[in-house]
Amino acid sequence: MTAFGRRSGIGQGTRPAFGVAKPLKGGAGAKDQQAPAPGSAPVPGNDAPSSPAAEKAPSNPNSREDAMSRLADRANAVHENQEQDSFEASIHKIKEQVLPRLLERVDPEAAATLTKDELSEEFRPIIVEVLAELKITFNRREQFALEKVLIDELLGFGPLEELLNDPDVSDIMVNGPNQTYIEKKGKLQLAGTKFRDEQHLFQIAQRIVNQVGRRVDQTTPLADARLKDGSRVNVIVPPLSLRGTAISIRKFSEKPITIDMLRDFGSMSDKMATALKIAGACRMNVVISGGTGSGKTTMLSALSKMIDPGERVLTIEDAAELRLQQPHWLPLETRPPNLEGQGAITIGDLVKNALRMRPDRIILGEIRGAECFDLLAAMNTGHDGSMCTLHANSPRECLGRMENMILMGDIKIPKEAISRQIAESVDIIVQVKRLRDGSRRTTNITEVIGMEGDVIVTQELFKFEYLDETDDGKIVGEFRASGLRPYTLEKARQFGFDQAYLEACL
Numbered sequence: 001m002t003a004f005g006r007r008s009g010i011g012q013g014t015r016p017a018f019g020v021a022k023p024l025k026g027g028a029g030a031k032d033q034q035a036p037a038p039g040s041a042p043v044p045g046n047d048a049p050s051s052p053a054a055e056k057a058p059s060n061p062n063s064r065e066d067a068m069s070r071l072a073d074r075a076n077a078v079h080e081n082q083e084q085d086s087f088e089a090s091i092h093k094i095k096e097q098v099l100p101r102l103l104e105r106v107d108p109e110a111a112a113t114l115t116k117d118e119l120s121e122e123f124r125p126i127i128v129e130v131l132a133e134l135k136i137t138f139n140r141r142e143q144f145a146l147e148k149v150l151i152d153e154l155l156g157f158g159p160l161e162e163l164l165n166d167p168d169v170s171d172i173m174v175n176g177p178n179q180t181y182i183e184k185k186g187k188l189q190l191a192g193t194k195f196r197d198e199q200h201l202f203q204i205a206q207r208i209v210n211q212v213g214r215r216v217d218q219t220t221p222l223a224d225a226r227l228k229d230g231s232r233v234n235v236i237v238p239p240l241s242l243r244g245t246a247i248s249i250r251k252f253s254e255k256p257i258t259i260d261m262l263r264d265f266g267s268m269s270d271k272m273a274t275a276l277k278i279a280g281a282c283r284m285n286v287v288i289s290g291g292t293g294s295g296k297t298t299m300l301s302a303l304s305k306m307i308d309p310g311e312r313v314l315t316i317e318d319a320a321e322l323r324l325q326q327p328h329w330l331p332l333e334t335r336p337p338n339l340e341g342q343g344a345i346t347i348g349d350l351v352k353n354a355l356r357m358r359p360d361r362i363i364l365g366e367i368r369g370a371e372c373f374d375l376l377a378a379m380n381t382g383h384d385g386s387m388c389t390l391h392a393n394s395p396r397e398c399l400g401r402m403e404n405m406i407l408m409g410d411i412k413i414p415k416e417a418i419s420r421q422i423a424e425s426v427d428i429i430v431q432v433k434r435l436r437d438g439s440r441r442t443t444n445i446t447e448v449i450g451m452e453g454d455v456i457v458t459q460e461l462f463k464f465e466y467l468d469e470t471d472d473g474k475i476v477g478e479f480r481a482s483g484l485r486p487y488t489l490e491k492a493r494q495f496g497f498d499q500a501y502l503e504a505c506l
Contacts, residue, residue: 091145094136096196099150101130116151123147158204159193160249164227170251171293176244177201183293186438198244205235205245212319214336223336224319229254232321252297256325259302267295267432268442269479272462274504275445275486279428280306282495283361283385284488289398290432295440296389297321297365299432303387307361311385314357316350317365330357347371351378364388370409372402373418379425395429395446399456402426416454423448423456427488437475449487459484461505481505 105126111119127147131138138146152161163172163182171183177195181188195201209216209225216223221240225233232250259280263273279286280303288303290296304324307313313329315322320333332354337344347364348371354362355378362378364371366389379386390405392398399422406418431444443464449457460482468476483506486492492501 091142091149094138094146095149095153097134097136098127098130098146099153101133102126102150105130111154116155119155120147120151123150157208158200159195160204160247163191163193164231164249164251167254172247172249172251174201174245174247176241176246179243186434186440201245201247202237205237205247208233208247209235219339220336226319226321230321230323232319250293250321252321252323256305256323257298257302258305262299262302262442265440267440269462271481271504272442272445272479274500275461276303276430276442277306278492278497278501278504279488280304280385281308282488282492282497282501284427284491285379285384285425286387286428286430287398287402287426288387288389288430288432289392289395290389291391291393291434294432294434296432299430299442300363300365300387300389301325304363307385311360312358313361313363314354314359315363315365316347316354318347320365322363322365324363348374351375354378355381355383359383361385361387366390367402367405369405370411372405373409373411373421376402376406376421376425380421392431395431395444395458395460398429398431399426399448399458419454419456420451423451427491429458435475437469437473439475441477442479447487459487461486 102123106123111122114122124147127143127150131143152158157164159180160172160174163169163180168184169182171188172191173181173183173188174193174195175181177198177200180191180193182191183189195204205216208227209223211228212225214223214225216235216237218237218239221237223235225235227233227249230252232252234248235245237245259268259273259276262268263270268276286303288296288299301323304313304322304326307324307326309327311326311328313324313326315324315329315331316334317331318334320331322331324331332350334347334350335343335345347367348369351362351364351371351374360383362375362383363386364375367375368390372390375386375388390398390401392401399419402422403415403418407415426448429444429446429448430442431446432440433443434440441464442462444460445462447459447461449459451457461484462479462481464477465480466475466477470476481504486501486505489498489501492498
């Protein structure tokens, strides 16, 4: 089925409305009509046999009738839970019988000192012995699967281990013990992973957050944590989560992502990649804006590759997930309050302290509140090249959100002064977006020029223009340069990149 709300109109001057029909092929008045896109085909998902009449007039996937049909299909869809594979289900059932007997024969302190491979060798004869006691006969494949499940349960994160080790999985979303979704190539799909019960899932969640010195329970039902590989974890437990413990894991690639790799993935054009490299190397203050899962942190890590190795870089985050590619890099992390509600260290506290640590650049993983003003002050007081991310749908909304975040704090200054501070501090806004086909694109690169009255003036250097989409739902677009002379050209000239920067933007 094609994507919901598909729009047509290559090269049209006005934005097409939802459900605009393309002209039919041939027939009377064909001279006055625009030719249809190649590869027109009947609507996927229609099981009715094709008729000669249908072949003469192929159905248009953007017609009103097709749009209403897709809406009806979505409204009447019935979603059923996917049952676990019978082989996996039998292994997990046997595991519940073997695990208690196995723990009786194992010294936990000694087991903790062994690696997974060593522990697997030690467990193999014990597992055979327990299976013999239970009068269960396994072949080699089943025994190997049982060993893996048992070791994951004892040393790892149980059923999550298989998903964490899958390089194609970028997100893991556990919605209670009986439902787990994963994201592959930008698309969500239901996984067969299930937990024994709510208590089993809650123990896994506690194991994750305890590794970074945090806790999750009924008194502290929210927790942010990270795994050893840098993956970001959020846990929310009952009574806030009504379907049981919920775990959200955002995995990051083991191989560092560079701007060239993003360009090769189709996230940006070659000229956009050159402009971003120069922005990172020339100490421009960059704000990366986008929605959830759009690739803001990935873009920030890629830009960090262009930082001079001789610069001292400090990163400040709620849960440390950035993996900068610099030798002189010091990550800082906030601290939640203790049981008495005391001792919390916020991002704002760390930004103020970072100014006393002789940084060349300060990078914030994400700004959500009044710490935005502290970062702007750092950008304006000799820490050029600082960067941050925030949630916004466009560069203009990004500026409005920064103003609102500062006004949310206790800073008693007029809005015009805040706008002027933003205009004088921020050089470049990079807008990233996850499109409905699952692809992630850099949709805008915008300069902040200054103030005109009480309005912040911006200039767009690059923009992604939507054109059409293919029959399989892939979005087709074009990265276009505005052809304007960049306002930040003077900063590029100080580092000797002015000619390359000008050529990239024109």
